[in-house]
Amino acid sequence: MNTPFQPVSSGARLSDQVAQQLVQGIKAGQFPAGGKLPTEARLAEQFAVSRTVVREAVSRLKSLGLVDSRQGSGVYITGQGTFAPLDFDARHAESRSAVAQMIEVRRALEAEAAGLAAQRRGAADMRRIRQAMLALEKAVAKGGDGVEEDLRFHRSVAEAGHNPFLIGTLDYLAQFMRGAISVTRANEARRADFTTQVRDEHAAIAQAIATGDVDGARAAAATHMVNAVRRMEDADPAFWRQHGERLAQPLVHGLRRG
Structure with a gap:
């Protein structure tokens, strides 16, 4: 065909x-x-x-x-297969809860990914991580939402761990995570201090990986996710009415095998 x-x-x-x-x-x-x-x-x-x-x-x-x-x-x-959107409703507080639950999943996986990266990273891995950080900064400076660049940064960390199964798992989950990340980044873009915090948290992850600090890398990645929830909790109901609908976009469709 x-x-x-x-x-x-x-x-x-x-x-x-x-x-x-x-x-x-x-x-x-x-x-x-x-x-x-x-x-x-x-x-x-x-x-x-x-x-x-x-x-x-x-x-x-x-x-x-x-x-x-x-x-x-x-x-x-x-x-x-049978494709169906995840059951998110931006009109209700469950949207906030759904994002928090997704971040919990990311925390578990990405903390371990960062720890493995600190153990196994090479010079090429560090170049990719730093390039991803720079690309994110440039995207934000140009007024972009930085969603894809944010995903690219976290994937570059996973790649540095050289575990194809973990990388594949994160790739699979990315289809569900994009909506949540778009919401957290929209929230963080509301305040300059939030934007600075995110940049500093990414830098802390990269620094721990570069120095081979396994425990520090895990802690930095976990802290980044915990802080993402805290920043999200600061958003008011008006924000959720405006942005919560992003959770129902096609990029967060899941596959329900029939």
Whole structure:
């Protein structure tokens, strides 16, 4: 099937953009169950990306149970699944509770990711972490929300831990976390002191990783998440009415296997 895809560009992580288009194609029935995805080379050509990016995107689809690789044969669609948004309602206080609960999940995973990074990081890992911090600062300075850059920073920390299973878990959870992160960042953008706190907390994580301080890295990452909840608790009801609806955006859709 010669399905047209839109070439992806800078902004959100390239593999995320590729995966999103492929998921949309599967949901729309463009790829029937039992059918094959186009070859890796063909997808790379259509999306105008490297084959490495395509492999990362296909790996995401595997984690969702949408495709399966058959050695020497290709990648096959296992089913369309049933997609449904997470049950968030911006009109009620549960939205605030939902964000806090998501942050609790992040705290558990990202504290360990930071500890592993402090144990295993190399020079290239530290360059990626610092580049991600700089990209976030530039995005905020230009008036952006910094959501994708924030995710990129935390993923660069996970990458420095060199545990593909942990990286894959965080990648999978990113689809649920984007809405929550967009809300916390919108809250933090309301006050200059909040913005400074976030920058300093990221710097503390990076510094502990750079010096090999395992306990310090875990503590810095956990503190960052605890403080995110505290900053969020400062927001008034008007903020939640305005921004809580972000939690129901398509990027936080989950897969409910039928």
